[in-house]
Amino acid sequence: MKRNLLLTIFIFCLCQIGLAQSLKKIGTLERKNDSIFVVENGKYYIVNKNVVTVKLKSGIDGFEKAAQKIRSNRLGYIDLVVPEGIDLEKYVSVLEYTGKFDIVEYNNIGQYCVITNDIERSNQWYLNNINAFNAWDITMGSSNTTVAILDSGTDxxxxxxxxxxxxxxxxxxxxxxxxxxxxxNVITSNGHGTRVTGIVGAKSNNYIGISGISGGNxxxxITMIPFCVGIDAPDGSIIDDAIIDATDSGAKVIQLSLNVAQTNAINAAIDYAVQNNVVIVCASGNNYSSMVSYPASHQNVIAVGATNKSNVRANFSNYGTSLDVVVPGVDIFSTTLNDGYNSQDGTSFAAPQVSGVAAxxxxxxxxxxxxxxRDVIEQTTQKIGGYSYVTTSGRSNGTWNQEMGYGLVDAYDAVYAIAPRxxxxxTVCNQATFTITNLPQGATVNWTCSSGLSLSVPNGNSTATFQSFPDLITNVYGWVQAEIQMGAGGDPSMMLRKENITINKPRIQELIVPAIANTGEVLTFTCTMYTPWNANWTITPNTGFSMNDLGNNSHSHRVFTGRKL
Known part of the structure; x- marks a missing residue:
């Protein structure tokens, strides 16, 4: 009812007879779960639900006071606050209906795009394909996260x-x-493992070589631990021991770019690792087969297939009922022996990209x-290639296709889905509460804010309440900020900020005086509301009483006396 009433008020204040002409807009709007996105050239930008931008038609000098302006510029564009309690799309429709605007458009939250300076980065076409650059705006990897590389050894x-x-x-x-x-000493004559290691976590933004998926800034x-499980070929008798040793060494991701015949020992080792919350990633195989190789085919392993530059399955990439996800596996540029770099094809070089995203x-x-x-990696994939993705029994993380699995891994969407925010x-009127969603267990929070606000509860929690500053004489715009201390196991800290918060000047407070009193009786009233020095007070009912503010120099406690006339 309140929302409908507010909307009616704005329609009354803003609307005039006649429909608005067609307005200029860029991009299309799309809803995903509880979020709204502007879609432009296939890229999704989350909509800022707090601000709408308009431009008046020529000859119209202003608009009703019901619309609250944040700022304007010399080109005639005006940013308006979306009133609290009103649906964003409905408010935009109201503004369009007035016929006063050439432009009414949504705003969106973009990203600071990290483009690393590694001199061979231009050869890594796959980074853009899996949306790594946007993911790096959130994190580029923490040394507290350990990935074990089980391969031919690493230089x-x-x-x-x-x-x-x-x-x-x-x-x-x-x-x-x-x-x-x-x-x-895991240095061997086979460069396969060195190539895999570079894809997962080669040092990033260090002016040399390539950018690893989780290589830091x-x-x-991340921290990588290398294990040699066979030089010229993987030895099945070793793999179970290596999986167990990697788990016991604190690895949270185990990277496998190999295939062997299934054994009970390896199955048991995989189950042991998974029971200890380890993510196991394995290449699907390069046999041009409709069956995924083992151990990728194990139900507790993420099986990774390969795509080419046309976003379709690479012809060599094994597929079938056990396939989980795909990433690029053609012309994959990475580190190799003798301090070198070059490109190779194979699901061996697709799987480490997924291990990097997991890290x-x-x-x-x-x-x-x-x-x-595993769930978030599979749930946030891109459905690429023109394949038919369908609901499939036993596949609970979305629609699925036997050649593409759940689809192409999207590093940014996966990280964003679980990142704290x-x-x-x-809008803050007197006080408001802010909460960090997706806060890691065991993390602590240090809250700060802009001028115009003050923290009114003890710090360190996921939820904080802020008061508007008592002496404000006009509305201002500010922010609240949270520094998250992760503790052991993640980035040392993460900084979050919510911008463009409207801080309203304190409202006029009202002191309610009892109407029943004897003539000449002195009454004392106490107001415990948080009030500014310059608050204006009224008496209700406002006849038959006189009132004096005794004022005890406290914002939060004022004492008043009144006498029945």
Whole structure:
């Protein structure tokens, strides 16, 4: 009822007879769950529900006071506050109906697009395909997140993986193991594992080489532990031991780009890892087959197929009932032996992209279970390639296709879906409460705010209440900010901010005086509302009483006396 009443008021204040002419708009609007997006050139931008931008028609100098202006510019564009309690699309329709505007348009929240400076990044076409650049606006990986690389060994001396001139590394070679030589020296003559390692976590934004999916921002990214499970080919007898050792070493993601015949030992090791909340990612295989290879075919493993540059299944990529997701697997540029770089094809080089995305998710939300990480990866995929994705028994994370699985992994959508963010009103009248959704378990929060607001509850919680400043004489616009201290297991801290909050000047308060009193009787009333020094007070009923403000120099407590006349 309140929303309908508010909408009626705005229609009365703003509307005139006659329909508005067709207005200029860019992009289309689309709803996904509780969010509204502007879709432009296939890219989704979340709509700012607090602000609408308009431009008046020529010859119209202004509009009714019911519309609250935030700012205007010399080109005639005006930003208006969307009144609290009114649906955004309905409000836009009301403004359009007035016929006073050439333009009424939605605003959206964009992203600061991280484009790394690694000199070979232009060869990594797959980064844009899986939306890595936008994901990096949220996180580029935390050293508290560990990924185990079970492969042919890794050249940890490579400057884009281990210590180089930049003075840091993304690999803990001492924690790894070479099961062939029974030493922790995992450097071998086969560059397969070095290539896989670079895709997952080569150092990013460090002016050399490539950008790993979770390689940090010119600083330490994730921590990788390399295991050699066979030099020329993987040894099935080793893989179960390596999975168990990786789990016991604290890995939260295990990366496999291999296939072997199924064994009870490997099945048991996979189950052990999953029971310890480890995400296992494996390549589907390169056999041109309609059956996914093992261990990717295991139900507790994310099976990753390969696509080409046309966003269709690469012809060599195994597919079938066990396939879960796809990412690019053709012309994949990465690190190799002798400090080098080159490109190769294969699902071997698709799977580590998914392992990198899983590491990004855990860098933001270290409290998630392995199943939750898997679910969000599968639920946020892009349905590409013109394939028919359908509801399938046993596939609970969305529509599915046997050649593409749930679809193309989207790094940004996956990370954004679980990332902490601030929710709360767009307007503060006297006080308002803001909450961080998706707050990791065990994290603490330090809240701050702009001028015009003050924190009114103890800090450190996921929810905070702010008061508008008592001496405001006009409305202002401000922000609230939360610094999240993750603790062990994730990024040391994350900074969130909610902008463009309307802070209303305090409203006139009303003191209710009892109407029943004897003539000449002195009455004392106490107001405990939070009030400014310059508040205007009225008496209700306003006849038959006189009132004095005794004023005890407190905003939160004033004492009044009145006498019945």
């Amino acid at each position: 940890w001396r490579h400057p884009d993986i281990g210590n180089g001139s930049d003075g840091y590394k993304n690999i803990n070679e001492q924690a790894g193991w070479n099961y062939i030589s029974n030493t922790n 010119n600083s330490v990214g 990004l998710i855990l860098s933001v939300r270290p409290d998630l279970t392995g199943q939750q990480v 601030i929710s709360g009103p767009s």
